[in-house]
Amino acid sequence: MTTTAIITLIAVLVIVLGVSVITRPRHSSTVDFYLAGQRVGVATNSWAICGDYLSAASFLGVAAAVYVSGLDGAWYAVGFAAGFVPVLLLVAAPLRRYGEFSLADFLGRRLRSDAVRLHSVGVVQLVILCYLIPQSVGGGITWELLVGHGLFGLSPYSTGVLLSTAVIAVIVAAGGMRGTTWNQAVQFLLLFAALLWLAVMVSADGFRYGEAVESLSNQPLMNPEFTDGAWHLTEEQNAVDSGTQAVFGEPGARYGQLGQVALVVTLGLGTAGLPHVMNRYFTAPTGRAARTTTVWVLVLIGMFYALAVMMGTAARDIIPGASREHAWLDDLTEDGVLRVPEHALPVLGRIYGDEAGLGLIAAAALIAAMSTVAGLLLASAATWGHDVYERHINPRATQRQAVWVGRTSTLIAAGAAAALAIVLRPEAFTPAMPSLVATMVTWAFAIAGSALTPVVVLAIWWRRTTAAGALAGLISGSITSIAMFLSASFLDASPLRELMAAPTLVAAPLAFLLTIVVSLRTQPPSDVEADWVIMHGTAADRHAERIAHLTLRERRRRKEDRRAR
Structure with a gap:
């Protein structure tokens, strides 16, 4: 690694750590640690949600x-972006108005059930783990490309996994939601600036997309x-029009018609069930602010x-020609085509910015992974603490005890994700989808969209x-989605395999159906109308509801006082 790349990485980490120190919570309340005091503005929250959402899989x-x-x-790109449309239309404002700490807490209170809360915690933790692993993998891949050697006897990949995960775990444990919010906002702006710089450079060099x-x-x-035992270039067969060769600008290079629909549905529905994204809406001051934030995020x-x-x-388009001019590309390509697709952006960065460009794009990749982590x-x-x-x-825990448990759980979750990322090395996979980190993130979207999204929307x-x-919806959605994408690895390339690898198209309707059928045979909470006013009533309705509750509470207090006398 060159001095320029080292300076770039150090500068990024100094900025991140500095933001955490400056914005760390001054109090130890759970509202401050988990929700940043529910005082995050629209602009800051929209940047932070983007930083939270735009992971290594995105960058x-x-x-x-x-x-x-x-x-x-x-x-x-279509599926990841489209996911915020149902969030905007169905989830953001009502979820914030109801006002809890997490998705599990929302479902538990809305349905008056500790069993629902605990089952939701289990599904949430599974989604988090599936999402954490590819972020750690992305950090390892980037370090391996940028540095090329490990520390303390570890491989370059393992070193990258451990360092990127450890740094952000300490930042989160120290800064809570307030520090993390500002960090993610700054990280998104840096990430977007790096991608914009690269786009300007390639366009100035004559690149035209069409x-x-x-x-x-x-x-x-x-x-x-x-x-x-050797690398070979192989032609891709068109999955839509069998018997023909795939080309870059037409559908079918990797998915058939069913597979394309299944992938977009899985990614689109999954966003509304992602705990780290949905929890951000509880930090907004009002439901209107949550909806406005989502528009900016879109x-x-x-x-x-x-x-x-x-x-x-x-x-x-560019790398095949550049491989004839840059000898260092020989170790990364086969006849001008990259062996590891995730190297595409870092290689472009080095082509147009030399070592400084490589350092900038690599730092942005680490930012993407760290921000989502x-x-x-x-x-x-939030779920554990x-x-x-x-x-x-x-239940009698002090605010300090609850925050301490939350901080400890961040370190444990980070350690588990890093360990699994090291064990499940990239070369151990033969993914059914084109990018390893994007494939692994799809698993998290599949579970979230199949189990959490149907139940949250219906609630x-x-x-x-x-x-x-x-x-019934939580259990059926999670089990079906897991069983399907695990089964995909045992199938040959076919429309069925594509459907199994992106299972929400099947699992989500099943979860919706079972939730509805079982709900019709059981009794809903008795005071559901009060919840309805909170989530869907006008501002005047909610104000009247609050006054009514305060009036009833005052009457009860007066009756208790009279009895006491």
């Missing part, structure tokens, strides 16, 4: 998926495969993913939802 994975499979890879797609589509799409991530698709295309660890802390410890293990919009129905 490295989307460009890598486009690089490998062209139009089929762009479905990742012309590149047309040029790349004039020849069969070929990618490296490691067989018989605009920002739409711009980001458009740039990511453009850069994946640019890498496919921060949100995931906070979501984990508040939903489990405060609610069940020690918000259907009065008859019951605790028993929610349990």
Whole structure:
């Protein structure tokens, strides 16, 4: 690693640590630690949600998926961005108005059930773990490319996994939601600036997206495969039009028609069930602020993913020619095609900015992984510290004890994710989808969209939802999605395998159906109308409801006083 790259990485870490120190909570209350005092503004929260959401799968994975499979890879960008549409229309404002600490806490209180809360905690932790692992993998891949050697006898990949995870775990444990919010906002701005810089550089060099797609589509799409102890370029077969070769600008390079629909549905529904993203809406001051924040998020991530698709295309168009001019590309490519697709953006950074450019893009990749890890660890802390410890293990816990449990749980979750990322090394996988980190993140989206999203949406919009129905939806959605994508590894390439690898198209309707059927056979909470006013009533309705509750409380107090006299 050069001095320039070292300086770039150190500068980024100093900024991140500095923001955490400056914005760390001055008090030890759970509202401050988990929700930043519920005083996060629209602009800051929208940047922070983007930083939380735009993970290594977004920064490295989307460009890598486009690089490998062209139009089929762009479905990742479509699915990731489209996920905020149902959040905007169905979830953001009612969820914030109800006002809890986490998704599990919302479901437990809304359905008056500790069993629902605890089952939700289990599903949330599973989603968090599935999401944490690819972020750690992304950190390891980036360190391996940038540095090339490990520390303390570890491999470069393992060193990157441990360092990136350890740094952000300490930051989260120290800074809580307030420090993490500002960190994620700053990290998003740095991440977006790095991608924008790269787009400006390739455009100034003469790259034009439309012309590149047309040029790349004039020849069969070929990618490296490691067989018989050596790398070989192999032609991709079109999965939509069998018997023909796949090309960059047409669908079918990786998925058939069913697989494309299944992937977009899985990613689109999964967002509303992601605990680290949904928990951010509880930090907004009002429901209106939560909805406005989502509009800004849609605009920002739409711009980001458009740039990511453009850069994946640019890498496919530019790197073959650059490999004849830059000898260092020989170790990364096979006949001008990258062996590891996630190297697409860092390689472009080095081509256009030399070592400083490589350092900038690598630092941005680490930022993407670290920012999402921060949100995931906070979501984990909220479920363990508040939903489990405060609610069940020690209901009389002090604020300091609850925060201490939350901080401890962040370190444990980070350690588990890092250990699994090291054990499940990238070379041990033969992913059914074009990018390793994007593939692994899809697992988290599948579980969230199949189990949590149906139950959350019904709890918000259907009065008859019951605790028993929610349990049926949570259990059926999670088990079905896990069973399907585990089964995909045993199937040969086929439409069935594509459906099994992105199972929400099947699992989510099943969860919706079972939740509805079981709810119709059981009794909903008796005071559901009060919840309805909180989530869906006008401001005047909610004000009147609060006055009515205060009046009743005052009457009860007066009766108790008279009895006491």
